[in-house]
Amino acid sequence: MESQPFNIERSDIDGGGLRLVLSGALEMEAAVAFSVALERALGGHDGSLLLDLSQLQRLDGAGAALLYGLRARRAEAGGQIQLIGARGRVAEILTLYDDSSAQPLLRLSSPHVDTFTEVGQIAWSFGLGIRGIFEFIGQVAAASLLALRKPSSVNWTGFGGLMERAGADALPIVALIAFLIGLVTAFQAADTLAQYGANVYIADMVGLSMTRIMGPLMMAILVAGRSGAGFAAELGTMKVSEEIDALRVLGLDPIRFLVLPRVLALVLMVPLLTLLADLVGIVGGGLIGITFLELTPAAFVNRLTEALELWDVITGLILSVAFGVAIGMIACERGLATSGGAEGVGRFTTTAVVTILFHLVLISAVFTILFQFWGV
Amino acid sequence: MAAVITADHLTIGWGDFVLMKELCFEIEEGDIFVILGGSGCGKSTLLRNIVGLEQPMGGTISVLGKQPHEHETPPYGVMFQSGALFGSMSLLDNVQLPLQKWTDLDAGAIEDVARARLRLVALDGYEHFMPSELSGGMKKRAGIARALALEPRLLLLDEPSAGLDPISAVELDDLILTLSGNLGVTTVMVTHELPSVFKVARRCIMLDKQAQAIIADGDPHLLKDSEDPRVHRFFNREPSTGAAS
Numbered sequence: 001m002e003s004q005p006f007n008i009e010r011s012d013i014d015g016g017g018l019r020l021v022l023s024g025a026l027e028m029e030a031a032v033a034f035s036v037a038l039e040r041a042l043g044g045h046d047g048s049l050l051l052d053l054s055q056l057q058r059l060d061g062a063g064a065a066l067l068y069g070l071r072a073r074r075a076e077a078g079g080q081i082q083l084i085g086a087r088g089r090v091a092e093i094l095t096l097y098d099d100s101s102a103q104p105l106l107r108l109s110s111p112h113v114d115t116f117t118e119v120g121q122i123a124w125s126f127g128l129g130i131r132g133i134f135e136f137i138g139q140v141a142a143a144s145l146l147a148l149r150k151p152s153s154v155n156w157t158g159f160g161g162l163m164e165r166a167g168a169d170a171l172p173i174v175a176l177i178a179f180l181i182g183l184v185t186a187f188q189a190a191d192t193l194a195q196y197g198a199n200v201y202i203a204d205m206v207g208l209s210m211t212r213i214m215g216p217l218m219m220a221i222l223v224a225g226r227s228g229a230g231f232a233a234e235l236g237t238m239k240v241s242e243e244i245d246a247l248r249v250l251g252l253d254p255i256r257f258l259v260l261p262r263v264l265a266l267v268l269m270v271p272l273l274t275l276l277a278d279l280v281g282i283v284g285g286g287l288i289g290i291t292f293l294e295l296t297p298a299a300f301v302n303r304l305t306e307a308l309e310l311w312d313v314i315t316g317l318i319l320s321v322a323f324g325v326a327i328g329m330i331a332c333e334r335g336l337a338t339s340g341g342a343e344g345v346g347r348f349t350t351t352a353v354v355t356i357l358f359h360l361v362l363i364s365a366v367f368t369i370l371f372q373f374w375g376v
Numbered sequence: 377m378a379a380v381i382t383a384d385h386l387t388i389g390w391g392d393f394v395l396m397k398e399l400c401f402e403i404e405e406g407d408i409f410v411i412l413g414g415s416g417c418g419k420s421t422l423l424r425n426i427v428g429l430e431q432p433m434g435g436t437i438s439v440l441g442k443q444p445h446e447h448e449t450p451p452y453g454v455m456f457q458s459g460a461l462f463g464s465m466s467l468l469d470n471v472q473l474p475l476q477k478w479t480d481l482d483a484g485a486i487e488d489v490a491r492a493r494l495r496l497v498a499l500d501g502y503e504h505f506m507p508s509e510l511s512g513g514m515k516k517r518a519g520i521a522r523a524l525a526l527e528p529r530l531l532l533l534d535e536p537s538a539g540l541d542p543i544s545a546v547e548l549d550d551l552i553l554t555l556s557g558n559l560g561v562t563t564v565m566v567t568h569e570l571p572s573v574f575k576v577a578r579r580c581i582m583l584d585k586q587a588q589a590i591i592a593d594g595d596p597h598l599l600k601d602s603e604d605p606r607v608h609r610f611f612n613r614e615p616s617t618g619a620a621s
Contacts, residue, residue, distance in 0.1 A: 158464065238463075246460035246522075249427050250474045251450045 004057065006030040008037040017048045023055035026063035034066055046079060053094075054085030064097035072099065136333045140263065143255040155257040162261055166227040167269035171276070173226075174219060178277035181218055182206055182284030190292045199293035203303035206285025211312045213319075215277040216270075217364055220323035223270055224356040228331040231262050232352035235335025236345040244336065254336060263328030270324035271317045278316065311376045319367050326359045380405050380440060380530055380562045381426060387434035388421050394433060395421055397588045401581055405529070408556050408563045408576050410596070412610070413583035419566040420457070422583070423534055426564065427454050439530065449478050452530040453523025457538065459515035461507035467494060467518050468503040474525045493521040497551060513544035520551065524561075531555065533565045537572050549575045570613065582607055 006024040013019045020041050026034060042049075051067065053059075071081040086094050113121070147154045186206050193199055235258060238244050247254050282304065289295040334352035338344050379402040386399040395418030403409045411419045424430040425437055428444030437444065440451050461470050471490040475481060481489065494500055497517040507515060516536055523531055536552070537545035549572050555561045556576075567573060573580060573596050580599070582592035584606060592599050592607040600611040608614070 157469075241458055241463075242456040242460040243462055245424075245429050246454070246456055246462070248429060249450055249452070249454045250477065250522075252473070252477055 006033050006037065008041040010041040010043075013050065015048075017050060018042070018045050019050040019052055021052040021055055023057070025058035026056060026066070027058060027060040028062040031062060031066060034063070038070070046077065048079060049074065049081045051081060051083050052085045053083060053090055054087065056086070056090050059086075059090040059093045061093065061097055064093050067094070068097060068099045132337070133333065136336075137329070139255050140259060140329060143253065143260055147256065147260055153256055154260050155252075156261065159261045159265065162265040163269055165230070166223065166265050167272060170222065170226055170269075170273060174222060174273050174277055175280050177218060177222060178210075178215065178280040179284040181214055181277075182210055182281030182286075183288055184284075185209060185214065185281075186285035186288035187292070190288055194293060199289070199295055200299060200303045202285060202289040202293055202295070203300050204307040206282055206289075207304045207308045208312060210281035210285070211278045211308065211316045213316070213364065213368070215281055216274045216316045216320040216323060217360065219273045219277045220270060220320065220327065220360050221357065223266065223273065223323075224327050224331075224353055224360065227266060227269075228327045228356045229349050229353050231328070231331040232335040232338075232349045233345055235332055236338030236348050239336060239338045240341055240345060259328075259332040259336075262332055263325060266324040266328040267321055268324075270327070271320040274316060274320040275313075278313065315367075315371050315376055319364065322363050322367065323360055326363060327356050330356045330359060378405050379403065380407075381564065382438045383435070384437070385435035386422075386425065386432050386437050388418055388425050388430070389433050390421065390430070394588065395585075396583060396590075398435065399590060401590065401593065403562065403564060403579075405562055406556070406560055408552065408565065408578050410573050410577040410580035411564065411566045411583065412568075412573065412580050412592075414585055414610075415568075417583045417585040419583060420534055423454075423532055423564070423566050427452060427532060450474070450526065451528060452532055453520075453526065453528040454532045455516065455519040455523045455534065455536060457535045459507070459512075459519035461515060461518055461522070463507050466504045466506055467499060467510075467521075470507070470518065471522045471525050474522065478526055490521075490525065493524050494518070496524065497521045498547075511544075513540045513548065516540070516548060517551070520555075524555070524559075527559075529560075529562060531561045531563045533563065533567075535567055536565060537567065537569045545569065545572060546575075548572075552576050570611065582610065 004024040006022070006026050009021040009023070011019045011021065020038075024030070067083060071083070074081045083094065143154075186202050189202065189205055193202055193205075235244075238258075244254050244258075247257055286295075286297070286300045286304075289300045290297060331352050334348045334355065338348040340347065381403040383399050383401050387394060387397050388399070389395040399422070411422055413419050421430060425432055426439060426444065428447075439447070442451075461467070462473070465473070468487070468490050471493050472486050475486045475489055479486070491500065491503060494503060497520050499514060499517055499521060502510070502514065502518075507518070510518065520531075520533070520536075523533075533552070537548050540548065552563055552565070553576055556563050563576075565572075565576070577596050579594065580592075580596050581590045582599070583589070584591040591604060592602060596611065599607055602608050602611065
């Protein structure tokens with residue numbers, strides 16, 4: 001049977017009350033019509049209300065929820081609504097959704113804290129976080145010492161796969177990005193150098209910048225995005241799916257089983273990727289020197305060998321080892337700290353990448369100052 | 377019978393939140409012991425305290441005469457709710473892992489033992505399958521195979537039949553009875569599934585969230601007729617007053 005459109009008729013009753021007769025179908029689709037018709041019918045009335053449902057042909061769960069919601073809000077404001085006249089299916093739906101026995105929402109109590117307490121709590125939790133990081137560094141250091149004494153205590157199964165994932169699989173993107181960085185760096189400087197007739201110094205600029213900072217830093221950022229995020233998400237998923245707990249009850253130390261192989265894979269792979277990045281970046285820069293600054297390949301290479309010292313490459317490699325340790329440690333620490341299901345894995349992976357990026361910049365600054373101090 | 381697990385005024389929870397206070401119970405050797413209770417009452421937390429993954433907030437728990445963290449080798453096998461198989465390893469590798477860690481067996485013997493464990497849980501032929509290629513029931517059976525790898529005297533199972541179809545659930549119950557009957561393994565099981573409880577449990581305790589205590593302890597068939605309305609409702613699947621019928 002086709003229902004009539006939803007409608008509300010108003011009739012005043014004795015004693016200042018108001019009676020609204022609902023007719024047609026009050027269903028999900030009529031929610032907007034209900035609000036509009038109700039506002040029009042009420043006309044600002046905020047006293048007692050009788051909702052007559054005897055003419056209502058159909059009602060669904062959403063319609064019942066609207067009626068009970070209206071009754072609850074009016075009750076909170078000190079008013080009263082009575083629902084009368086419901087019959088048949090409409091009455092059944094109303095009974096099913098009746099909220100008169102609903103329990104109040106349970107909330108965890110959050111006692112009021114003043115600003116000083118709040119600052120103290122933040123400082124305390126920050127301190128706990130720092131303590132957690134030092135504990136983790138200590139655990140990794142202890143496990144590393146044990147691994148040096150007894151290499152079989154580390155899980156080497158899959159170590160090759162980890163190096164492949166962190167290193168070999170990254171080769172194409174590393175080569176492309178390093179080439180473009182060298183190219184763009186040289187291209188930006190080409191005009192200025194040409195103005196002063198210092199074309200040949202493009203080799204100094206590209207060589208030094210790629211080996212000392214750009215190569216290591218850009219590769220570390222790339223590895224952080226690829227392997228750092230991957231390791232954090234992998235360990236995080238293992239944590240939320242109880243695999244880490246399973247490891248512990250089998251008497252296997254997650255640090256030796258999961259963390260050390262990953263950190264070591266990065267410590268080995270990041271310097272190798274950096275070397276490749278140095279080389280490809282310099283080729284990119286050389287290409288600009290040859291095509292835009294009219295240098296011969298021999299002139300570029302000669303100048304490069306004069307400008308670059310072995311220490312320039314070594315400092316970059318030292319930096320890349322530090323980056324590898326930082327990426328591996330932070331990614332694994334965040335992964336093992338994950339909680340909160342799939343959403344937690346996403347959240348902790350994000351914090352892992354952000355934390356790694358911050359530390360890469362910090363490590364760069366510290367090592368740059370140290371190298372300056374040591375005169376290398 | 378000697379007690380395999382003894383809880384003495386054990387208080388458990390997480391963070392500052394206390395779930396259960398002053399629990400006292402003993403689990404005897406060879407028992408199939410079930411921990412029951414409504415959602416969120418602390419059943420799994422109790423299991424995690426037994427295996428040493430969580431520290432008690434008060435009191436003590438001893439497993440085979442020692443605190444859980446004092447055991448040098450794991451004295452128990454644990455099957456987690458999801459099976460918790462290592463996703464990057466085949467089933468065979470999963471079961472071999474504890475054997476590689478804790479035994480001096482050579483690679484061939486380790487493989488033989490691991491295959492035998494998988495055969496015990498009817499997963500022979502699936503040795504080289506990855507966990508992602510298995511159904512929920514098979515993952516749980518593989519989890520039991522790994523838990524049994526070191527022939528523990530004590531097996532702990534967290535919701536073994538949750539989410540399984542009725543046939544798989546019955547098969548798992550039969551497996552638990554077989555392990556207990558033939559191998560004499562003491563089994564501690566956390567579950568909601570009443571058919572499983574009635575089939576396998578020799579003794580159970582029921583935890584209650586409001587009371588923060590054990591409100592029933594004994595044979596599940598007898599507890600069905602308990603005079604405590606909370607226990608009676610639970611065992612007879614009767615909703616509390618006010619719930620929709």
